[in-house]
Amino acid sequence: MKDFNYHSAKDIKExxxxxxxxxxxxxxxxxxxxxxKLGLASYKDLINIKNIKKLSGIKVSAKSVTIGAITKHVEVxxxxxxxxxxxxxxxxxxxxxxxxxxxxxxxxxxVANNDPSxxxxxxxxxxxxxxxxxxxxxxxxxxxxxxFETALKKxxxxxxxEFQIPEKSSYxxxxxxxxxxxxxxxxxxxxxxxxxVAVTGAKPCVYNDKDLSKALxxxxxxxxxxxxxxxxxxxxxxxxxxxxxxASLVVTQAKKAVDAC
Amino acid sequence: xxxxxxxxxxxxxNGKKIEKEVxxxxxxxxxxxxxxxxxxxxxxxxxxxxxxxxxxxxxxxLKSCTxxxxxxxxxxxxxxxxxxxxxxxxxxxxxxxxxxxxxxxxCTPGMVMSAVDLxxxxxxxxxxxxRDWLEGNICRCTGYQNIVAAVKEAATKM
Numbered sequence: 001m002k003d004f005n006y007h008s009a010k011d012i013k014e015x016x017x018x019x020x021x022x023x024x025x026x027x028x029x030x031x032x033x034x035x036x037k038l039g040l041a042s043y044k045d046l047i048n049i050k051n052i053k054k055l056s057g058i059k060v061s062a063k064s065v066t067i068g069a070i071t072k073h074v075e076v077x078x079x080x081x082x083x084x085x086x087x088x089x090x091x092x093x094x095x096x097x098x099x100x101x102x103x104x105x106x107x108x109x110x111v112a113n114n115d116p117s118x119x120x121x122x123x124x125x126x127x128x129x130x131x132x133x134x135x136x137x138x139x140x141x142x143x144x145x146x147x148f149e150t151a152l153k154k155x156x157x158x159x160x161x162e163f164q165i166p167e168k169s170s171y172x173x174x175x176x177x178x179x180x181x182x183x184x185x186x187x188x189x190x191x192x193x194x195x196x197v198a199v200t201g202a203k204p205c206v207y208n209d210k211d212l213s214k215a216l217x218x219x220x221x222x223x224x225x226x227x228x229x230x231x232x233x234x235x236x237x238x239x240x241x242x243x244x245x246x247a248s249l250v251v252t253q254a255k256k257a258v259d260a261c
Numbered sequence: 262x263x264x265x266x267x268x269x270x271x272x273x274x275n276g277k278k279i280e281k282e283v284x285x286x287x288x289x290x291x292x293x294x295x296x297x298x299x300x301x302x303x304x305x306x307x308x309x310x311x312x313x314x315x316x317x318x319x320x321x322x323l324k325s326c327t328x329x330x331x332x333x334x335x336x337x338x339x340x341x342x343x344x345x346x347x348x349x350x351x352x353x354x355x356x357x358x359x360x361x362x363x364x365x366x367x368c369t370p371g372m373v374m375s376a377v378d379l380x381x382x383x384x385x386x387x388x389x390x391x392r393d394w395l396e397g398n399i400c401r402c403t404g405y406q407n408i409v410a411a412v413k414e415a416a417t418k419m
Binding site for chain 1: 266268284285286288307308309310312315321322323324327328329331332375378379394396397398
């Protein structure tokens with residue numbers, strides 16, 4: 001791993017001040033450190049944000065669940081409040097990576113990284129999340145821009161993620177058996193007015209499948225999407241699954257999610 | 262400032278307080294193996310997948326090849342060397358030995374450390390819960406049958 005300077009910020013202001021065009025914020029480091037070890041990323045400065053108390057914790061109100069950026073997956077998975085308000089979200093956290101990753105990895109890190117196969121971005125889309133940064137509030141639908149790309153500007157720090165509590169929801173993942181990343185993961189959330197069907201793993205970036213959402217908004221039952229065939233032309237194709245298989249998996253996982261709601 | 266400056270970290274490792282100068286990019290696994298000669302912690306894949314390098318940091322299991330030593334300054338660490346007490350093996354080690362929960366032994370330190378963490382959190386895990394928990398530990402020899410049996414046996418002793 002190439003040399004860098006390590007800093008530990010006491011508060012958000014200091015973290016922001018230390019950041020530059022050649023720095024990264026370090027929370028759990030579950031992607032940052034392996035990427036640096038493999039030479040896929042290098043930074044002049046790494047800024048530890050784990051000691052900033054304001055970035056941690058879970059708050060639940062009547063309408064939303066707000067989770068601090070450095071809250072670990074294990075904390076979300078075990079949170080009684082999250083389990084009660086949005087059980088599917090706790091369930092999603094429980095299925096990320098392995099226990100060691102969940103003991104260290106954070107929600108803010110996962111969202112900021114926007115891996116095409118990560119779990120949390122689908123929760124953000126399905127649950128109409130708002131990403132709170134040190135500068136502004138960004139709607140999830142405008143946050144995830146492309147593969148590993150988000151609306152975050154250089155030095156902009158995620159403080160918390162606010163999820164809208166749905167009427168019903170479920171996340172169904174077809175995991176890669178080795179890494180537990182989603183080959184395809186589908187997060188279905190039924191809100192008062194409409195249904196979101198957020199899909200991860202299938203395309204270069206998480207997205208809300210408009211056709212599935214529309215069909216389920218009209219009739220919330222798995223039979224209403226039973227025979228749907230999705231366009232696979234812009235889906236990922238690799239050694240794990242072909243684009244056609246992924247297209248089929250999206251419908252299968254969506255049906256499972258609706259049935260589990 | 263020159264990149265990668267030296268920094269002093271203070272850690273409690275297996276009950277002993279240790280101060281060491283490390284570089285900013287020194288991994289915890291490197292500190293343990295190369296600076297402190299605690300070579301029971303193994304490096305398998307070095308990409309945080311195989312789990313041979315699992316140690317406990319403040320009571321929770323963690324892959325030491327994916328943590329910076331500087332980043333866990335002030336923590337309490339337990340490695341495989343710290344499990345035995347007064348020369349007597351930990352019940353998990355005892356169970357792995359008795360039930361042949363290993364063949365080549367390379368993955369064993371990480372397996373044992375992960376399994377001990379599981380029993381701290383779930384005193385009577387089912388077979389499925391054991392297999393789920395050990396998904397971050399890869400063994401190329403045993404087919405996991407005896408590993409699962411060993412964890413179950415240890416659960417009756419801990």
